[in-house]
Amino acid sequence: MLVVIINSFYDNTRLSAYKDGSCSFFDAYTFTDQLWNLSYTPKWPGVTNEKNDRGRKTYQLQNYRFPDTHWNSWGKCDNGDLAQDNSWDFLVNKNNPAEFQIFNSQYPTYRFGAWEEKDNGDATGGVYKKDHDYPDQFWNLKTPFIAKPKWIVADDEWNNGDAALDMKFMMQDGFTKDVVNSILIDEDMLPGMMVPPNEFMMTMTQTFTELSKMLRMNMNNTNTLVASVENSLKRANDPSYMDQYLRNHPVYCTADPGKHMCLYQLQFDMEDIIMVQPWTFQTSVYGINECQPDDKKGMPLNKPSIEAALYSGECGY
Numbered sequence: 001m002l003v004v005i006i007n008s009f010y011d012n013t014r015l016s017a018y019k020d021g022s023c024s025f026f027d028a029y030t031f032t033d034q035l036w037n038l039s040y041t042p043k044w045p046g047v048t049n050e051k052n053d054r055g056r057k058t059y060q061l062q063n064y065r066f067p068d069t070h071w072n073s074w075g076k077c078d079n080g081d082l083a084q085d086n087s088w089d090f091l092v093n094k095n096n097p098a099e100f101q102i103f104n105s106q107y108p109t110y111r112f113g114a115w116e117e118k119d120n121g122d123a124t125g126g127v128y129k130k131d132h133d134y135p136d137q138f139w140n141l142k143t144p145f146i147a148k149p150k151w152i153v154a155d156d157e158w159n160n161g162d163a164a165l166d167m168k169f170m171m172q173d174g175f176t177k178d179v180v181n182s183i184l185i186d187e188d189m190l191p192g193m194m195v196p197p198n199e200f201m202m203t204m205t206q207t208f209t210e211l212s213k214m215l216r217m218n219m220n221n222t223n224t225l226v227a228s229v230e231n232s233l234k235r236a237n238d239p240s241y242m243d244q245y246l247r248n249h250p251v252y253c254t255a256d257p258g259k260h261m262c263l264y265q266l267q268f269d270m271e272d273i274i275m276v277q278p279w280t281f282q283t284s285v286y287g288i289n290e291c292q293p294d295d296k297k298g299m300p301l302n303k304p305s306i307e308a309a310l311y312s313g314e315c316g317y
Contacts, residue, residue: 002064002144003036003203004141005036005140007139013025015034017034017063017077020068022069023076023077026123027121028120036064039060046089047089047091050109058087061088070086072085073127075127087105088103088104090141096138098140101137101138110127113127113128114136144183144274149215150266150268151301152265156169157255159255159257159259159261160258164256165254165255169263171265171282172247172248173265173284178278181275181277183200198234205226205230225283228283260291261288261290262291264287268280268281287309
């Protein structure tokens, strides 16, 4: 999973790699060398109470821009073979579950810390070798993606007859074409080339799994959302689809006489913190309900009570 690792106390200080085999602590602009792949290292134990614990998992911190570069126990990086001192455990702060201390597997009293934040990107940090729990030893793991949810009136239909009517609605799901400007897409891929798994797949699925919890989505909507992320990223990542990132998605329901029915689709305004170029994620999550007086096709829903019901799956046919 690819994340940005940001200090909790000095909240602009991030782990960074400025060249292959060399790392630093940085507090200025955001770039791809501040993305870290947390890859599981099953050979080495984790840490509990500053002692090794085989019951806990460890991970190497492998740089996205320089894939051979990983952090070691001296608070520096190397590009050599993976060793135990490149393996780290993330222990949750008992007072704040969003924060972690990052302990070394080989030297289980060693943990990351940030020492000073400056004005020109030249923050300092390293590893503490003692058992002092200073505030600058806690870190946040941040997704590189920003996702702002909204419900859109994707389609609407009237039943002007005297009997119940089977209706067909239409929406499109997937990423909009602007996704090509994001870090998700490899611009060097051409049609006919073998498409490797996207490096951001796990990060995207985890991002939207956590978002579903924050939005209090029910299990069915959560599963639909995660599957929609996976399918949308696969299509966008495959150049054989060219501009066909969005696909038509018909939806059916039966409406009573005289009803004006709306198809509400969950969408996210997206961007990543590296390229800062917007695109839209039109998900497969939807609900059908009687339209509100001011609902218009293509416009966002602005009724919090209905939005809450849509997230929880309590609203719809």
